[in-house]
Amino acid sequence: MTPLDIDHLRTWIGREETAEEAVTAALVQRFRATFDEEPGTPVEGEATPRFIHLCLAPPLALTRALGPDGHPARGGFLPPVPLPRRMWAGGALTFTDELRVGDTMRRTSRVENLTVKEGRTGTLCFVTVLHTITADARAILTERHDIVYRGLDAPGGGAPTPPAAAQGRFQDAVDPSPALLFRYSALTFNGHRIHYDQPYVTRQEGYPGLVVHGPLQATLLYRFATRILGRPPARFAFRGLSPVFDTAPLLLHADEAGPGALKLWTAAPGGPEAMVAQAHG
Incomplete structure (x- = not known):
């Protein structure tokens, strides 16, 4: 290298x-x-x-x-x-x-x-x-x-396994199917093979399945916040913590974080937080 x-x-x-x-x-x-x-x-x-x-x-x-x-x-x-x-x-x-x-x-x-x-x-x-x-x-x-x-x-790099994500007051679930991941890749003209090429992502990158896009998770959390708040948030910030895959449902969680504000996160069932976000206004 x-x-x-x-x-x-x-x-x-x-x-x-x-x-x-x-x-x-x-x-x-x-x-x-x-x-x-x-x-x-x-x-x-x-x-x-x-x-x-x-x-x-x-x-x-x-x-x-x-x-x-x-x-x-x-x-x-x-x-x-x-x-x-x-x-x-x-x-x-x-x-x-x-x-x-x-x-x-x-x-x-x-x-x-x-x-x-x-x-x-x-x-x-x-x-x-x-x-x-x-x-x-x-x-x-x-x-x-x-x-x-x-x-x-290798994914995880020998780091300690983080704890399972908490359960939010508000919850939803999305099926991160290969069809959804492929469609989102097509919408964004994203050729990164980890999102649609299962043999590549498992044999070459060492992941257990197709990786759910960070921007897709952010979009899902933003839309989830919009449904909870009843309006689109004016400000939204997010950070990826660990990958999630098409091998399990993608769970969306949210808690209130003050007037007109939400703390949100994604996770696989029993898994750690994959993405955390904050929505305001």
């Missing part, structure tokens, strides 16, 4: 890129169907579901430019961190307006920071990206995106 040249990697701090895509009724229908909602007939100007922005203007790497794991080759906008696993570690979003059918979404992304530390499972490299989403000069949302790069050690 190539050693980390931290000084070189940190020259990516401050890099920016922009991307645009029109918000279509067809995308809204596909998003709704993926989450088991009736697709309906969206009309021009209608507000779209929150988190649909993750399905817009994805990076367009050629198929031949993908690595063995299905990720695009390193370099370009993101720094070329020479660690084989790249994961969505967490993020935070603040919503100020709605994306609407017929809008042209514009995303401006900036590499904000890069840090390296040693964890229980080896070297970890954290990259922070700030996304600003606008549509026709309207500010829609800001999003901090935390990415972690790590080595190929």
